[in-house]
Amino acid sequence: MNPLRVQFQSRNFHNVLHWQPGRAPSNHSRIYFVQYKKYGQKEWKNKAECWETQELFCDLTDETSDLRELYYGRVRMASAGNYSGWSMTRRFTPWWATNIDPPVINVTQHNGSVLVVLHAPDFPYRHQKGTNVTVENYYDLVYRVFLINNSLEKEQNIYEGAGRVVEIGALMPHSGYCIVAEIYQPMLGRSSQRSEEICVKIP
Template sequence: MMPKHCFLGFLISFVLTGVAGTQSTHESLKPQRVQFQSRNFHNILQWQPGRALTGNSSVYFVQYKIYGQRQWKNKEDCWGTQELFCDLTSETSDIQEPYYGRVRAASAGSYSEWSMTPRFTPWWETKIDPPVMNITQVNGSLLVILHAPNLPYRYQKEKNVSIEDYYELLYRVFIINNSLEKEQKVYEGAHRVVEIEALTPHSSYCVVAEIYLPMLDRRSQRSEERCVEIP
């Protein structure tokens, strides 16, 4: 017969082992690297599966809130999703408000703890696409017409609302003389129509542009090169 003190020690050990096992399971299910990815105010919450999760055996639950609010709100379209992302563009459309998102996982009847993003403010953190660029030849010069990226449809109370409605933008235009393999910045400013003159006849040039945000000291990636032959 087991002595009382031995039985009590066994019982305590059993309970603590069970609790530790449950905590370990919850922790291993917890989504990893939960963060917002934002481009042109299209705000996507993304995450990676917990250490114990493989395949499509798990589902995820997403909530969001504005900084300072106590109550979290469920994102119905991502409540029980098997995806590793959730579009929260509509829920984060006040671009100067700071937001949080959080995700929990469920698998085989077990639920993880919530995993929360860092604070996210769209106006500060969204990445801007390069300008769309059209080029026309006019009497040996190049006429470059630039367009800022449009916002997601749900932002647009009117048609063709663009990034220009939310930021002071500067356009930078560069020209590359393919014969000399030399790049030169030919324009920086707010105008969207730029004329490039004094080009060498019978030469090949490429033009590329980017957007610069002075308030944030940030620039977009460069547009694709557009190349032309000067007759």
């Protein structure tokens, strides 16, 4: 009857607890109760918005905003007046566990060259001035930009570095090119997925 597969799923530091229903009589509705705590704390805290919820997820982004802390979440189920035990997550560290989206890229062309501007994804937090906090506030990043020559069906990594503006020159006239990019996190040894391709035609 306990909830199953209780785990955090994190994307750009949006930290959401997910679970699956435990066994219960099919003709009875199920409600769930969610609690969380930091590693080392004795007392669990109730998540008010996820207390007696019928959802199978609970957004704990605000409660897990200290990104290098260790957290736990747990869920119990009630059905027909019967309460399950608590099912707990593994230890969760947002800084380590979150998955980073690929960069957003803007491409313009001029005189046979292409200018690529890369934008890191925003996080759900804001600076005191009200501006968005980006992934660059928490990680050293390497941007990788790939150029695909459509006529040759050939891809090459034409840039790898921390800069967010990349100029690509010496492109063949009357040719089509596509550009994709990804973010690499050296400290964690992993890459984001690739961005959507943006294609241009060189006159």
